[in-house]
Amino acid sequence: MNMAVRVPDFISVSQTNGIATITLNRPDVRNAINDQMRAELVAAFEQAGADKDVRGVILTGAGKGFCSGGDVGGMRARLDAPAGEVAFNGWKRQQSTHRGVAAIHGLTKPVIAAVNGAAFGLGLDMALACDFIVAAEGAKMSMSFIKRGLVSDGGGMYFLPRRVGLSRAKELILTGRVVETEEALRIGMVDRVVPGEALAETAQSWAEELCAGAPAAVALTKSILDKTFESTDDQIFALGREAQAICYTTAEHRRSVEDFLNKTSK
Structure with a gap:
């Protein structure tokens, strides 16, 4: 539309x-x-x-x-x-x-x-x-x-x-x-x-x-990749840890895990 x-x-x-x-x-x-x-x-x-x-x-x-x-x-x-x-x-x-x-x-x-x-x-x-x-x-x-x-x-x-x-x-x-x-x-x-x-x-x-992915994961991934050339590997790893912790709390992550487990249990 x-x-x-x-x-x-x-x-x-x-x-x-x-x-x-x-x-x-x-x-x-x-x-x-x-x-x-x-x-x-x-x-x-x-x-x-x-x-x-x-x-x-x-x-x-x-x-x-x-x-x-x-x-x-x-x-x-x-x-x-x-x-x-x-x-x-x-x-x-x-x-x-x-x-x-x-x-x-x-x-x-x-x-x-x-x-x-x-x-x-x-x-x-x-x-x-x-x-x-x-x-x-x-x-x-x-x-x-x-x-x-x-x-x-x-x-x-x-x-x-x-x-x-x-x-x-x-x-x-x-x-x-x-x-x-x-x-x-x-x-x-x-x-x-x-x-x-x-x-x-x-x-x-x-x-x-x-844009098909979870909005939080897309946004966090993009924000970290944009810093790659100016950052050390340790800095990128640290940003990745922080971003992943946020992703763990999102409804999209929870829903995808539950959907995957429900499908594999059938």
Whole structure:
């Protein structure tokens, strides 16, 4: 069953079978991110996180592109500010950007980026912040910040090396070159590539598969795996012990044990 949940100005949200689809909705500018969209994106992910009926999220774009990055018009306005305010205004905007990326990456439910078209700059950073990326054939990706005299500010310098390795991440970030889907799949920048007409269905069915487990176990597993590269083995083991103790108390664990024993006793 499809049910419209919320239709704000620059973000639209729908829900199907426990999966919320959050759509960047400025197709006239290839879903470029402005301040209002940042705020709405955070609100949409916070709502998905709080809603017990939502088990997973798909992030995608309206129209022909996923996200072209930061709104260049906003960049122009930023530069027109008095010289003494540019740095502090930029610092505040960066806080907003990082809240959006943290909302995506920190969601305790699986998040799939369904990249339906170009994902450049901040758009690619946002896709990389998701747990999984499925791309439509022909979608193009670029860490294009360097072409604007900027650094990757949406988490790409953190997420991209974890997907493709440090040396290749440096090359992609320092050149800002465009990566086609065939190469993106080969180097691990994306996880799956499908025909454009199959993108939504593929993302939906994959999300349902990923979210079929007990919510507590899924959330705890994801939170620990996200710390793996920054932690020692002892730290991960300790987090695993704590998480398992919580899982022991859940209704899902109790029910699964009882179901298993009842089936084997017949």
